[in-house]
Amino acid sequence: xxxxxxxxxxxxxxxxxxxxxxxxxxxxxxxxxxxxxxxxxxxxxxxxxxxxxxxxxxxxxxxxxxxxxxxxxxxxxxxxxxxxxxxxxxxxxxxxxxxxxxxxxxxxxxxxxxxxxxxxxxxxxxxxxxxxxxxxxxxxxxxxxxxxxxxxxxxxxxxxxxxxxxxxxxxxxxxxxxxxxxxxxxxxxxxxxxxxxxxxxxxxxxxxxxxxxxxxxxxxxxxxxxxxxxxxxxxxxxxxxxxxxxxxxxxxxxxxxxxxxxxxxxxxxxxxxxxxxxxxxxxxxxx
Amino acid sequence: xxxxxxxxxxxxxxxxxxxxxxxxxxxxxxxxxxxxxxxxxxxxxxxxxxxxxxxxxxxxxxxxxxxxxxxxxxxxxxxxxxxxxxxxxxxxxxxxxxxxxxxxxxxxxxxxxxxxxxxxxxxxxxxxxxxxxxxxxxxxxxxxxxxxxxxxxx
Numbered sequence: 001x002x003x004x005x006x007x008x009x010x011x012x013x014x015x016x017x018x019x020x021x022x023x024x025x026x027x028x029x030x031x032x033x034x035x036x037x038x039x040x041x042x043x044x045x046x047x048x049x050x051x052x053x054x055x056x057x058x059x060x061x062x063x064x065x066x067x068x069x070x071x072x073x074x075x076x077x078x079x080x081x082x083x084x085x086x087x088x089x090x091x092x093x094x095x096x097x098x099x100x101x102x103x104x105x106x107x108x109x110x111x112x113x114x115x116x117x118x119x120x121x122x123x124x125x126x127x128x129x130x131x132x133x134x135x136x137x138x139x140x141x142x143x144x145x146x147x148x149x150x151x152x153x154x155x156x157x158x159x160x161x162x163x164x165x166x167x168x169x170x171x172x173x174x175x176x177x178x179x180x181x182x183x184x185x186x187x188x189x190x191x192x193x194x195x196x197x198x199x200x201x202x203x204x205x206x207x208x209x210x211x212x213x214x215x216x217x218x219x220x221x222x223x224x225x226x227x228x229x230x231x232x233x234x235x236x237x238x239x240x241x242x243x244x245x246x247x248x249x250x251x252x253x254x255x256x257x258x259x260x261x262x263x264x265x266x267x268x269x270x271x272x273x274x275x276x277x278x279x280x281x282x283x284x285x286x287x
Numbered sequence: 288x289x290x291x292x293x294x295x296x297x298x299x300x301x302x303x304x305x306x307x308x309x310x311x312x313x314x315x316x317x318x319x320x321x322x323x324x325x326x327x328x329x330x331x332x333x334x335x336x337x338x339x340x341x342x343x344x345x346x347x348x349x350x351x352x353x354x355x356x357x358x359x360x361x362x363x364x365x366x367x368x369x370x371x372x373x374x375x376x377x378x379x380x381x382x383x384x385x386x387x388x389x390x391x392x393x394x395x396x397x398x399x400x401x402x403x404x405x406x407x408x409x410x411x412x413x414x415x416x417x418x419x420x421x422x423x424x425x426x427x428x429x430x431x432x433x434x435x436x437x438x439x440x441x
Contacts, residue, residue, distance in 0.1 A: 034346060108305035108337065108352035108361060213347045234349050241353075242301075287379055287416045287436040 116152035307335025318382035334431035355402035
């Protein structure tokens with residue numbers, strides 16, 4: 001006996017509905033893992049940030065108190081402790097800058113401010129700030145800057161500084177004691193390229209996909225060895241975008257890492273912004 | 288009665304940023320496949336605008352207003368923080384051109400436009416006017432306190 005057509009149709013509809021339900025269920029599952037992951041990241045970030053801010057601050061307070069109470073003639077001790085205060089404050093400042101930068105980017109308030117930048121000088125100033133860390137870890141810092149680099153290159157100095165402080169800071173942080181870091185800046189076809197190479201642990205192909213995520217640290221948890229809040233590279237990525245540059249990473253586990261940063265001149269963008277100053281627009285349409 | 292001529296302040300809106308302040312301002316931005324959503328509050332006579340490049344945040348990197356699903360709620364929040372009642376906001380949507388450099392597969396302009404329409408509908412914000420799609424870029428100026436948009440194709 002043949003089944004009535006209506007019944008077959010109903011069955012088909014039911015089948016389709018079940019399939020759709022399956023798809024929806026999968027989607028719900030995917031979203032809930034995503035939410036869980038986000039929640040873990042958030043809680044990890046909060047506990048981490050507590051350490052990152054608290055530890056240096058406690059050290060600074062303790063050290064400065066000790067300096068205050070040091071004997072007047074004990075210059076050596078004061079000098080040593082003042083150095084430590086600077087180191088701790090430097091780290092704190094660096095972490096805070098990344099947090100503020102991330103907040104500013106996420107609020108959509110970051111516009112590039114192109115200006116004339118002396119690139120070689122910017123790199124040298126930055127390296128001077130890191131001098132104490134370099135000597136503490138007995139690193140061999142090889143710096144090679146192209147003398148052909150123009151005195152005035154059009155880019156955003158603050159953003160470029162933010163990019164380099166993170167890349168160089170990471171290279172120093174993740175380099176083993178006594179190893180070599182090489183930094184090379186050169187002009188190629190009117191674009192400035194900077195390469196930062198370290199002999200650290202390297203980053204596996206798999207990890208390379210995630211290191212630019214926010215709050216991501218390959219070394220995390222209560223026993224982590226390295227400082228940081230996991231924002232640095234996510235800030236770097238956005239900064240590179242804003243100055244119109246590009247960043248490439250070459251690395252493999254155990255073989256060190258090399259970051260290649262290309263910084264195009266922002267002269268063109270400067271012209272575009274200047275255009276906004278004109279009030280007469282010659283509009284074609286009004287809305 | 289004649290109003291004295293006062294030069295309005297201007298702001299150039301970069302991609303991935305947003306702008307909403309109480310002060311009357313002419314905001315200019317250049318759109319290709321990107322979208323700019325202009326919100327306006329008639330009671331307070333204030334406006335705000337964003338400029339996003341991609342439809343959805345991919346859950347990696349920073350949650351910036353580069354993405355439509357971040358940029359639109361952020362702009363609404365900004366308007367609320369300026370004193371707006373979200374149910375009173377009205378919108379204008381521009382951009383979402385089909386760029387030749389875009390591969391057909393992604394249709395970023397189209398997807399960007401869809402996000403704006405879907406999201407504003409979800410928040411029950413009425414779209415007064417829009418000019419989206421096509422193949423030409425748009426240079427727009429938004430006069431925030433008058434809800435006036437001057438558009439020039441580029």
